Amino acid sequence: MNLDPPLQLRVFDLNCWAIRYMSKLRQERIGLIGDMLSQEGFDLALLQEVWSERDYCELKQKLVACYPHSHYFKSGVIGSGLCVFSRYPILDTFLYQYSLNGYPYMLQHGDWFCGKAVGLLVMKIRGILFHVYVTHLHAEYCREKDAYLPHRVVQAWELAQFIQHTSKGADVVLLGGDLNMHPKDVGIRLLRGWTGLRDAFADTEHFEGCEDGCTLVPANCFTSKEELQPFPLGIRIDYILYKGLSHFVKCDNLVTTTGTAPGKSIPYSDHEAVIATLCVKRRGEAEGARIRTVEPELVDVVNEARTEVRVGLHAAERQRYSNGRMAILALLLLLLQALMGLSSLAGWDSQHPFPKFSFSLLALLATVVLLVSTALYIFHTIEVKMLQGTEEQMRLALQALQDQLGSM
């Protein structure tokens, strides 16, 4: 018999696009987000891209009455951008930084500097143990030729594994964030297939908001119309996912914002917010705990992901090789110059002043090339190791999956 009334939980998720000096109208928008969160009084607000801790502190101060508990996950050079505001106490937190996250020399993209990660918060709400995850995966800058796809697949795999390994004791698992993947992308299928998480948009009873649940829409004045050209309705890359373990969870209602904030001329962010009303109730004894069966399609999904990782591995090996070669060439040039310098020390005052200058300039160039290529060689070696490690983990997972399917 189940006497507990179901728990209604309102969860808010938004990529806030709050990069200091770069995001348009940042302060106004942070103000608007704070006002809205304060008015709406959600149970839980999961935010991404709050890069400046000052913005977080401003929000915290404004929201302390309505959301007395909050946490900012620090990582990378400028912070992970992940933070959470909650009506309920946060009992514990844990951060997992993705092992691969773009390249430090891609300054125009800058993902590497953010230390992309997944944050875990442990909370008890009316006696129910929630494991809440908030994350932000590597951005997709060019869908046709996505150089970051292997890194994003590794991140999706690590996210799935992190959730699987850390959620065993939970009653309910909740994940919110900007996954930078379309609903049918291999990373999402891998994440959902591996963890059994359900998509609030696909499961909801009532939906209101942008068509197809899109969260990056052309109607938003901050989005790039050019990038969204192949997708006239926009794309859905921000998600609220969940699963119940000892409890049963369903999404009663899902809402996205649609461009401008109510009564204002600007939107909250370049992304639309996702707001889910979840209904959580204890499983009746007759229902028992849901035993997850392995879907045979999952084997194909893991294989597909593994292929992407292998593609990334070949690219990383090529990069490592060309950086290593460059470092060796620069070193040889420097040695040659040192030899020439030493041999001509006696007759240094040559008649041609230009060679001396170009000689020094060449030495300067060779030194810079040597330093930079050595650093990049080390970086790509780490990348190779991590891709090999992930590939091996996936191989093991496939084996375990096939054993499970064989014994069914």
Place this chain on the structure above:
Amino acid sequence: MNLDPPLQLRVFDLNCWAIRYMSKLRQERIGLIGDMLSQEGFDLALLQEVWSERDYCELKQKLVACYPHSHYFKSGVIGSGLCVFSRYPILDTFLYQYSLNGYPYMLQHGDWFCGKAVGLLVMKIRGILFHVYVTHLHAEYCREKDAYLPHRVVQAWELAQFIQHTSKGADVVLLGGDLNMHPKDVGIRLLRGWTGLRDAFADTEHFEGCEDGCTLVPANCFTSKEELQPFPLGIRIDYILYKGLSHFVKCDNLVTTTGTAPGKSIPYSDHEAVIATLCVKRRGEAEGARIRTVEPELVDVVNEARTEVRVGLHAAERQRYSNGRMAILALLLLLLQALMGLSSLAGWDSQHPFPKFSFSLLALLATVVLLVSTALYIFHTIEVKMLQGTEEQMRLALQALQDQLGSM
């Protein structure tokens, strides 16, 4: 009623000291280790410092009959050095890289390049779910003035948190590795207090081996006698720790090797191996699951660890500041030189050849300093973020601890 006979598990742990080109008699010792593992037929062998994958493959080939299952954890530039050989199937693996692990410019120590991590293996042995962890923490190079203590404390905290968050579904938790901490060090007390792991050496019924269970002993011909001078018996830094959740675990027997390998003139490694015989049995229904009570001393331990993290934070902030200043100075010098160069372009053929050469040399130096200090500034900024994040996590943990103690 408990009809299952208890499970006896023989676990082997060794830091193999197998660094290519650097460790003495590496190949002979790897051969010896392989022979011994093969003869002894342990259930589980947890190895550290197997840096070369070639050595791992050699061991794997030799041991395949006796240990059909094995895993090598890849990370860092030269691999994590962590590997496991097992008689029982490995169902899943997961790797957590510590967020801090020394400095890349400390080439003589080299820990940064190893990507120190903790590896998790999920195994089912006679129906009992084991979560086996293998790890290796940052080395201690100078106990009196240990610059790496804050990093090691962060690693111990992350290890404790990783074990706590990933072991909820396990029946038995097992951790083996070189923790580079003496038994009374703050990191060990934090790890044991936070996770409830028990020390095989402290709990065993029979012990045989080096006095006080030491694993780095002066009798070993590869250890540095000078470093061990303050500890005539040696030090104990390699551990097998365990806890039973649904099962009861005790250590029946613990053995360490003592210097040279039997019948040989050399030891297996510069560390002594630790071999535990564990007895695992299902808790009787009357016994129930052991409910862990929080020890009030744990508050002091977390506070002590937090102080160490704060000390590290101050040092990291100082380093970041001085590297930032250095980068700005180098940039100013380069700008000044560019200005001088431009202004004297017309009258370049000055009468003094030396200034031109030193001018170029100075530009070279400034460029190198600018590149290196910028990279270090970024590195120390990440370090500051991670130390701040850990300090905040510890603050939250303390609060939760105090709430728990208050409600007891």
